[in-house]
Amino acid sequence: MSIKLSVEHVYKVFGAHPKRALERIQKGQTKDEIFAATGMTVGVSDASFDVAEGEIFVVMGLSGSGKSTLVRMLNRLIEPTAGSIRIDGQDITRMTRKQLIALRRREISMVFQSFALMPHQNVLENTAFGLAVAGVGREQREEKALAALDAVGLKPNAHSFPDELSGGMKQRVGLARALAVDPGILLMDEAFSALDPLIRTEMQDELLRLQSEHARTVVFITHDLDEAMRVGDRIAIMQGGTVVQVGTPEEIVREPANEYVRSFFRGVDVSHVFTAADVARRDQVTVMERPGVSLRAALERLRGHDGSAAVVHDRGGKYQGVVSIDSLIACIDGLGRRDEGRIEDAFIREVEPVSVDTPLTELMTQVAHSPCPVPVVDAHGRYKGTISRATLLHTLDRTDKGAA
Amino acid sequence: MISLYAGIGAFWQSLKEAFVVDLPIGEGFTAVVDFMQTHFDLFFTAIADAISFVADNLTAFFNYLPPQLVFGVLAVLALWRVGWQFALFVLLGLYVVMGMDLWPESMDTLGLVIAATLAALGVGLPLGVAMAKSDLLAALVRPVLDFMQTLPAFVYLIPAVIFFGTGRVPGTIATVIFSMPPAVRMMNLGIRQVPAENVEAGRAFGCNPLQLLFKVELPLALPSIMAGINQTIMLALSMVVIASMIGAGGLGDPVLAGIQQLRLGTGFEGGLGVVILAIILDRLTQSFAQRSRHRTGIGTRIKQLFARGEGVRAD
Ligand SMILES: Nc1ncnc2c1ncn2[C@@H]1O[C@H](COP(=O)(O)OP(=O)(O)O)[C@@H](O)[C@H]1O
Ligand SMILES: [Mg+2]
Numbered sequence: 185m186s187i188k189l190s191v192e193h194v195y196k197v198f199g200a201h202p203k204r205a206l207e208r209i210q211k212g213q214t215k216d217e218i219f220a221a222t223g224m225t226v227g228v229s230d231a232s233f234d235v236a237e238g239e240i241f242v243v244m245g246l247s248g249s250g251k252s253t254l255v256r257m258l259n260r261l262i263e264p265t266a267g268s269i270r271i272d273g274q275d276i277t278r279m280t281r282k283q284l285i286a287l288r289r290r291e292i293s294m295v296f297q298s299f300a301l302m303p304h305q306n307v308l309e310n311t312a313f314g315l316a317v318a319g320v321g322r323e324q325r326e327e328k329a330l331a332a333l334d335a336v337g338l339k340p341n342a343h344s345f346p347d348e349l350s351g352g353m354k355q356r357v358g359l360a361r362a363l364a365v366d367p368g369i370l371l372m373d374e375a376f377s378a379l380d381p382l383i384r385t386e387m388q389d390e391l392l393r394l395q396s397e398h399a400r401t402v403v404f405i406t407h408d409l410d411e412a413m414r415v416g417d418r419i420a421i422m423q424g425g426t427v428v429q430v431g432t433p434e435e436i437v438r439e440p441a442n443e444y445v446r447s448f449f450r451g452v453d454v455s456h457v458f459t460a461a462d463v464a465r466r467d468q469v470t471v472m473e474r475p476g477v478s479l480r481a482a483l484e485r486l487r488g489h490d491g492s493a494a495v496v497h498d499r500g501g502k503y504q505g506v507v508s509i510d511s512l513i514a515c516i517d518g519l520g521r522r523d524e525g526r527i528e529d530a531f532i533r534e535v536e537p538v539s540v541d542t543p544l545t546e547l548m549t550q551v552a553h554s555p556c557p558v559p560v561v562d563a564h565g566r567y568k569g570t571i572s573r574a575t576l577l578h579t580l581d582r583t584d585k586g587a588a
Numbered sequence: 589m590i591s592l593y594a595g596i597g598a599f600w601q602s603l604k605e606a607f608v609v610d611l612p613i614g615e616g617f618t619a620v621v622d623f624m625q626t627h628f629d630l631f632f633t634a635i636a637d638a639i640s641f642v643a644d645n646l647t648a649f650f651n652y653l654p655p656q657l658v659f660g661v662l663a664v665l666a667l668w669r670v671g672w673q674f675a676l677f678v679l680l681g682l683y684v685v686m687g688m689d690l691w692p693e694s695m696d697t698l699g700l701v702i703a704a705t706l707a708a709l710g711v712g713l714p715l716g717v718a719m720a721k722s723d724l725l726a727a728l729v730r731p732v733l734d735f736m737q738t739l740p741a742f743v744y745l746i747p748a749v750i751f752f753g754t755g756r757v758p759g760t761i762a763t764v765i766f767s768m769p770p771a772v773r774m775m776n777l778g779i780r781q782v783p784a785e786n787v788e789a790g791r792a793f794g795c796n797p798l799q800l801l802f803k804v805e806l807p808l809a810l811p812s813i814m815a816g817i818n819q820t821i822m823l824a825l826s827m828v829v830i831a832s833m834i835g836a837g838g839l840g841d842p843v844l845a846g847i848q849q850l851r852l853g854t855g856f857e858g859g860l861g862v863v864i865l866a867i868i869l870d871r872l873t874q875s876f877a878q879r880s881r882h883r884t885g886i887g888t889r890i891k892q893l894f895a896r897g898e899g900v901r902a903d
Pocket of ligand 2: 251252253374
């Protein structure tokens with residue numbers, strides 16, 4: 185995938201002599217030390233990351249960690265002190281005022297935490313705001329604004345005023361206003377943080393739905409881990425102005441870069457972050473290739489391996505079924521002396537394979553009730569491993585420990 | 589005992605002689621005024637001409653209007669913006685003014701107030717915008733505004749008389765200066781109080797500075813701006829009355845006559861006229877200070893009027 189937005193060594197210092205603060209940063213002084221010595225605040229320090237076309241890139245961190253400052257440098261509402269920010273390869277920190285205004289009208293739009301709607305304009309006018317500023321004619325901008333309102337399900341409210349709407353509806357207008365200009369990049373600064381939990385989840389779903397229809401490059405700021413995990417393709421974690429880790433949700437949960445990152449998982453249920461593929465293992469059961477395995481030979485191998493169950497797949501690795509010592513014995517007992525028997529007859533019927541992308545949350549009941557480890561298969565039906573009760577408990581326990 | 593007092597008195601006297609210098613502030617001021625009069629003569633004449641043109645024409649215009657029309661227009665405005673009770677008050681108030689035989693004086697005052705308000709807003713509102721945009725300018729102008737507002741009203745008459753003599757022009761000029769501070773202040777305050785995120789939204793969607801001002805800042809500051817305009821009008825009205833002391837004319841004349849000749853009745857009538865005019869102007873301009881988009885149209889107001897009437901009958 186191509187890189188849409190590239191942030192390289194970006195700094196922001198608030199204060200009278202930012203360059204002096206930069207020198208101190210180079211010498212290795214911390215944000216607190218610099219503030220104590222000079223009274224200047226380091227908002228963002230040496231941030232670097234790339235955002236791919238069509239991805240939702242989440243920036244997460246505690247309050248005051250520099251998220252808002254960072255996102256406002258991406259459209260230069262805040263001027264970076266140093267570093268470069270490239271959109272489609274073009275460095276926006278070198279743009280003139282005029283170019284910058286053109287960029288904001290065409291390429292990059294923003295959704296705000298407290299909605300920032302204009303109270304004197306109705307929903308339609310608010311939605312058309314960016315287009316009006318860009319000088320788009322009335323008819324055309326109302327058409328585009330209505331289309332954007334339709335996308336967020338607010339077309340019937342086009343002539344209401346902001347103070348007649350609920351919080352969730354207001355933010356839908358905020359979203360429609362940002363979408364109406366058809367931007368390449370969407371910046372969302374804590375866009376859902378002011379909403380009730382229920383409405384908030386609804387808006388997250390709405391964002392994901394819009395994204396599935398038309399994948400935009402989104403930079404999404406939040407201080408909430410659950411939200412980050414739900415909407416983020418990748419997550420950057422900020423601490424005291426620096427980006428301490430960038431990765432997929434799974435990567436961050438599995439290997440938190442430091443104690444600060446780990447602390448986010450305290451008391452948070454991470455079971456929906458992991459999927460079957462993350463916990464499946466290949467060393468729990470014996471694996472047999474189907475051709476050339478007789479029931480009796482299979483039983484011998486299982487006893488020899490000290491195992492209780494075996495997965496059977498074909499030459500191409502396609503999953504066939506699971507047998508256990510008990511199911512094999514039961515089957516052999518029913519055979520005549522000379523009969524070889526067919527291994528299919530010994531398959532345990534109640535064991536259903538699960539797909540690699542099943543979230544852990546949906547696996548729990550099945551794993552708990554299965555007589556043997558649950559096999560995992562990929563999209564082509566190939567065997568990938570099994571999940572035993574012990575693995576599952578271990579995984580959950582480990583993430584709990586990470587939290588404690 | 590007495591010798592002690594005398595001793596202190598003598599001591600104070602010698603102290604005063606030794607340390608207190610006679611400051612020639614009054615003389616300095618006179619010198620400055622003299623200098624300005626000789627060197628900026630053309631400038632003052634130009635101002636005087638412009639002001640007298642606007643003020644004369646406006647007062648002439650209001651006097652030219654048939655009273656029935658003034659009654660009608662004000663009553664309809666009152667009905668539309670405030671309600672039927674207030675429309676009734678307006679009709680009654682204007683009727684009383686007529687009955688007191690103060691119609692021409694009221695129209696003179698109205699014309700002067702409007703002329704002075706227009707001039708005060710013309711200077712004050714842009715100044716307020718500039719103050720909101722520049723902290724330095726705000727820091728410089730604020731103490732001047734404080735000074736202007738603490739000065740007693742008729743102190744403004746002195747320089748006006750010195751530079752422009754007596755009559756309608758100096759009266760209007762003194763009024764302009766006296767009534768300007770609230771417009772400046774409220775404009776500055778209103779723009780500064782626009783929520784930061786709304787300004788950010790304006791900038792993020794590509795507003796240039798002028799678009800930001802007209803599409804975001806002024807509309808969101810409107811209630812505060814209207815409150816400033818309302819205060820300016822009320823101050824202008826009070827100053828126009830005082831300015832009759834230097835011959836501005838209008839409703840101040842009967843009040844002044846009441847004071848000077850101890851004609852209690854005449855003075856009271858003039859005062860009542862001022863109060864009626866003040867209430868009408870105040871309520872009307874205040875109604876514009878509320879966000880005006882939920883306003884009910886004049887048609888609905890009239891319907892409500894009749895619906896109310898029926899309601900009363902049904903009771
Ligand atoms: N305009 C400003 N002037 C001075 N300091 C600021 C300014 N804006 C933000 N800061 C400081 O920069 C740091 C990061 O703030 P911010 O980006 O708002 O954090 P977040 O959005 O993660 O809560 C904080 O310490 C904050 O106090
Ligand atoms: Mg923030």
